[in-house]
Amino acid sequence: MDKRAQQVFALLSLAVLAVTLAAIVEAGRPPWKAYQRAFYRLAASRERDATRRQRLLREPLEIKQILLPGLGRVDRCPTCHLGVEDPDLADAPHPFRFHPGLEPHRVERFGCTVCHGGQGLATEKTAAHGPVQNWLQPRLPRRYLRASCACCHTEGEIPGVPELGVARQIFATRGCPGCHRLNSFGNTIGPELSDEARRERTPEWLEQHFRDPRSMTPPSPMPDFRFTQPEIEALTLWVLSLTTEPMAAYYRSVPVIPSASEGRRLAARANCLHCHAIQGAAGSLACNLAGMATRRSARYIERQLEEPEPIGTRAAMLAFGFSQPACRAIRAFLEVATAADARTLLDNASALADGGETLVELGRRRTLHFGCVGCHGGDLKGGVKNPNSQGGAVPALIHLADDYTREEAATIIRRGKTPALEDPAKPAPPLYMPSWKKILAEEDIERILAYAWSLRPKESEAW
Ligand code: HEC
Ligand code: HEC
Ligand code: HEC
Ligand code: HEC
Ligand code: HEC
Numbered sequence: 077m078d079k080r081a082q083q084v085f086a087l088l089s090l091a092v093l094a095v096t097l098a099a100i101v102e103a104g105r106p107p108w109k110a111y112q113r114a115f116y117r118l119a120a121s122r123e124r125d126a127t128r129r130q131r132l133l134r135e136p137l138e139i140k141q142i143l144l145p146g147l148g149r150v151d152r153c154p155t156c157h158l159g160v161e162d163p164d165l166a167d168a169p170h171p172f173r174f175h176p177g178l179e180p181h182r183v184e185r186f187g188c189t190v191c192h193g194g195q196g197l198a199t200e201k202t203a204a205h206g207p208v209q210n211w212l213q214p215r216l217p218r219r220y221l222r223a224s225c226a227c228c229h230t231e232g233e234i235p236g237v238p239e240l241g242v243a244r245q246i247f248a249t250r251g252c253p254g255c256h257r258l259n260s261f262g263n264t265i266g267p268e269l270s271d272e273a274r275r276e277r278t279p280e281w282l283e284q285h286f287r288d289p290r291s292m293t294p295p296s297p298m299p300d301f302r303f304t305q306p307e308i309e310a311l312t313l314w315v316l317s318l319t320t321e322p323m324a325a326y327y328r329s330v331p332v333i334p335s336a337s338e339g340r341r342l343a344a345r346a347n348c349l350h351c352h353a354i355q356g357a358a359g360s361l362a363c364n365l366a367g368m369a370t371r372r373s374a375r376y377i378e379r380q381l382e383e384p385e386p387i388g389t390r391a392a393m394l395a396f397g398f399s400q401p402a403c404r405a406i407r408a409f410l411e412v413a414t415a416a417d418a419r420t421l422l423d424n425a426s427a428l429a430d431g432g433e434t435l436v437e438l439g440r441r442r443t444l445h446f447g448c449v450g451c452h453g454g455d456l457k458g459g460v461k462n463p464n465s466q467g468g469a470v471p472a473l474i475h476l477a478d479d480y481t482r483e484e485a486a487t488i489i490r491r492g493k494t495p496a497l498e499d500p501a502k503p504a505p506p507l508y509m510p511s512w513k514k515i516l517a518e519e520d521i522e523r524i525l526a527y528a529w530s531l532r533p534k535e536s537e538a539w
């Protein structure tokens with residue numbers, strides 16, 4: 077080596093050494109320590125008692141972590157977010173600010189990431205908040221944060237999250253199950269949605285996909301439903317709540333958040349008024365439920381609903397298998413129930429009973445429930461694109477009566493049908509008619525066909 081090269085080499089070695097030393101010093105002074113120091117200084121400045129003030133200033137700086145075996149997580153967010161449980165810090169700056177509304181989710185049992193997402197183990201701000209590469213779970217932006225509520229509270233309304241109701245209604249009426257499976261129900265033409273929250277789709281991706289599926293996954297066969305912006309946001313929030321993440325039973329022990337309105341829904345489903353009355357309206361097989369809440373204790377009523385027991389010489393009520401929060405909801409409803417409620421429940425009950433409805437209406441409902449409308453279009457009028465099938469679209473079903481006998485149509489429904497290709501050289505059409513043999517009862521097929529036959533346009537009858 078000549079002298080010049082030796083000098084360069086020596087300089088380079090020094091530079092490497094300097095960088096290494098700097099990194100070691102930096103590692104000994106991670107930013108979270110600065111946050112903790114600032115936090116204890118802030119807390120001390122608010123403390124009047126001198127000894128406690130001194131103690132705060134001497135607090136050891138350490139990583140604070142919450143072990144959550146029931147959730148399979150370890151959250152270190154409180155390493156910096158130190159004031160979440162201290163209401164005196166309601167006006168402190170982030171990350172020291174008090175966390176309002178956390179009750180009844182105790183920090184030591186829930187941690188943070190189960191609601192917020194993010195990397196629980198990280199102790200560096202960007203790594204914890206993201207976005208970073210290959211992350212376990214993206215942190216949810218504020219407007220979709222409440223999607224996580226529905227991961228655990230899987231049924232009914234959640235106060236402050238009206239989007240869920242909107243989205244579930246869309247899923248139930250716009251034909252999504254015709255192509256997607258959710259919790260063992262629906263077809264498999266599109267991807268299963270049961271674990272969509274863990275598929276790492278960003279909220280922006282999902283929004284744009286609902287706005288125009290083909291712009292995100294060309295040539296998606298998913299129809300463009302022309303959703304409004306609020307519908308897009310409701311669907312995105314809902315989809316971000318769909319998860320099969322394993323959790324200890326405790327975390328899913330409150331599927332329904334008890335409220336009087338949930339109670340009303342449950343009472344409608346269980347048809348209480350078949351036997352009971354509320355202020356004279358309806359059933360006479362059992363006692364009047366009006367005023368029940370003043371005659372009996374809350375505990376008693378909830379117990380009777382959870383595990384009915386015989387009352388004196390009278391037989392016990394049948395057990396409905398309600399969860400404990402569901403019983404609380406029904407009890408809350410009984411506290412406010414009026415005769416007007418009773419009449420509404422009765423009207424709903426007769427609307428639900430199959431006998432009260434025409435075959436055609438029952439059939440129409442089945443086409444929504446099973447998702448026929450997802451492929452055959454709203455009111456079965458067709459129009460859903462199906463590239464390279466003859467005609468280029470899934471057929472409408474309003475002309476069924478012109479082309480088939482009912483038995484022929486029933487056979488197609490039972491067996492399914494693959495569309496013939498328009499151009500044999502091109503890929504097969506993405507949408508085909510699934511076989512419904514194992515899903516639809518014969519009477520459902522009958523109802524659907526009654527509906528399809530009723531849709532026959534008037535002029536074709538003259539033929
Ligand atoms: C190294 C310190 C640090 C850690 C660890 C940390 N944070 Fe933060 N966080 C901050 C700071 C500082 C702010 C204040 C806003 C800012 O500077 O970005 C903040 C702000 C926030 C905010 C509100 C503002 C925003 O950007 O939306 C949320 C929510 C939040 N953090 C959640 C979390 C969660 C969840 C974790 C654990 C996965 C976590 N943080 C871990 C330092 C931290
Ligand atoms: C039960 C769910 C839940 C848990 C658990 C939870 N949070 Fe939150 N957090 C929320 C909700 C909901 C909001 C309010 C968002 C809003 O105002 O729109 C929020 C707000 C915040 C904010 C303020 C965000 C802002 O933009 O001002 C911070 C910071 C935060 N949480 C951090 C944490 C930390 C740290 C933990 C763990 C100690 C935690 N959260 C645990 C649900 C939760
Ligand atoms: C990881 C599961 C989980 C998540 C996420 C979660 N909760 Fe809860 N929630 C629970 C459990 C479990 C309880 C019962 C707590 C207890 O009593 O020990 C509960 C209790 C409640 C209650 C009180 C119910 C009662 O008994 O009256 C409300 C209200 C509530 N949660 C709302 C929310 C909201 C709003 C969110 C989203 C910001 C949310 N929860 C997120 C599991 C969860
Ligand atoms: C005609 C069949 C069809 C119908 C009806 C349909 N989808 Fe899809 N969907 C698909 C197919 C195929 C894909 C996969 C290709 C793509 O990403 O667009 C898909 C993709 C999706 C995705 C993205 C999944 C991912 O890759 O992360 C979501 C979310 C979704 N659909 C939700 C819905 C909802 C909600 C409805 C009802 C409003 C619906 N779909 C109706 C066929 C359908
Ligand atoms: C199939 C008939 C039937 C249905 C449906 C029914 N119950 Fe009952 N219920 C009874 C009978 C029988 C008793 C026993 C006491 C009696 O005859 O009043 C009873 C007792 C009760 C009691 C205890 C009364 C007391 O004074 O100890 C409550 C509370 C109650 N029912 C509430 C409900 C609610 C709420 C629903 C709907 C979720 C419901 N029941 C549905 C038949 C029914």
Ligand code: HEC
Nearest residue numbers: 254265446447448451470471485488493494495507508509
């Ligand atoms: C995943 C999309 C999809 C779903 C969901 C679907 N279909 Fe189909 N269906 C098709 C396609 C594609 C065809 C055309 C097959 C062909 O071209 O031979 C078809 C054809 C039919 C036909 C024969 C129509 C004709 O003119 O030849 C009937 C009847 C039918 N479907 C009924 C139903 C009913 C009832 C449901 C709901 C229970 C349903 N379909 C759900 C895609 C679907």
